[in-house]
Amino acid sequence: EIVMTQSPGTLSVSPGERATLSCRTSQSVNSNLAWYQQRPGQAPRLLMYDASTRATGIPARFSGSASGTEFSLTISSLQSEDFAVYYCQQYDNWPRTFGQGTKVEIK
Amino acid sequence: QLQLQESGPGLVKPSETLFLTCTVSTGSISSGSYYWGWIRQAPGKGLEWIGTIYYSVTMYTTYYSPSLKNRITISVDRSKNHLSLRLTSVTAAEEAVYYCARQKAVTATSAFDIWGQGIKVTVSS
Numbered sequence: 001e002i003v004m005t006q007s008p009g010t011l012s013v014s015p016g017e018r019a020t021l022s023c024r025t026s027q028s029v030n031s032n033l034a035w036y037q038q039r040p041g042q043a044p045r046l047l048m049y050d051a052s053t054r055a056t057g058i059p060a061r062f063s064g065s066a067s068g069t070e071f072s073l074t075i076s077s078l079q080s081e082d083f084a085v086y087y088c089q090q091y092d093n094w095p096r097t098f099g100q101g102t103k104v105e106i107k
Numbered sequence: 108q109l110q111l112q113e114s115g116p117g118l119v120k121p122s123e124t125l126f127l128t129c130t131v132s133t134g135s136i137s138s139g140s141y142y143w144g145w146i147r148q149a150p151g152k153g154l155e156w157i158g159t160i161y162y163s164v165t166m167y168t169t170y171y172s173p174s175l176k177n178r179i180t181i182s183v184d185r186s187k188n189h190l191s192l193r194l195t196s197v198t199a200a201e202e203a204v205y206y207c208a209r210q211k212a213v214t215a216t217s218a219f220d221i222w223g224q225g226i227k228v229t230v231s232s
Contacts, residue, residue: 043206044154044206046220089218091215094170097156
């Protein structure tokens with residue numbers, strides 16, 4: 001099973017600032033990695049797939065990158081609606097696995 | 108756009124069987140060949156993938172979490188346009204919101220792009 005490690009657990013950021021979230025995989029997943037956003041009381045929403053491709057309707061302030069087993073999600077200028085929990089997920093191998101999540105909170 | 112809606116009992120007794128369905132609306136579960144998954148989230152915890160079914164008109168394949176392999180069954184009912192989750196011998200630790208979701212592309216290696224709103228399941232006697 002591929003272990004997904006997200007960091008930090010909580011990120012405190014002011015509106016308008018930049019946030020960078022990290023996800024490390026225990027082995028190569030190629031680029032088969034997604035990022036999801038989950039707001040309180042809502043289902044997860046796909047933000048990014050194939051490590052760096054924005055899903056339909058996702059604003060350009062969200063970007064993803066990859067280097068080996070290290071992946072990152074960057075939000076260039078945080079808006080109020082971006083304060084949420086973010087999960088990475090690999091879909092390269094079975095079983096599918098998620099990271100434990102990073103909570104982005106208002107500083 | 109395709110929509111998913113989970114349904115089933117919100118309360119299950121320990122050691123009993125949980126049975127949930129996920130109804131596909133504004134679309135057909137038989138349109139094309141897709142991967143459909145179940146994911147759960149315990150209170151205050153992260154997301155846990157529990158299983159996926161690849162379904163086409165001519166065949167299906169299931170993939171299950173190793174930790175649940177002997178207790179879980181995912182199936183599709185074309186006539187009702189829904190997929191189902193059956194989980195036997197549930198414990199209190201399996202109290203969670205259960206989501207169904209569809210993978211974005213017809214290949215195995217794709218993300219979940221359409222999610223249901225989730226259904227909360229309580230396990231209690």
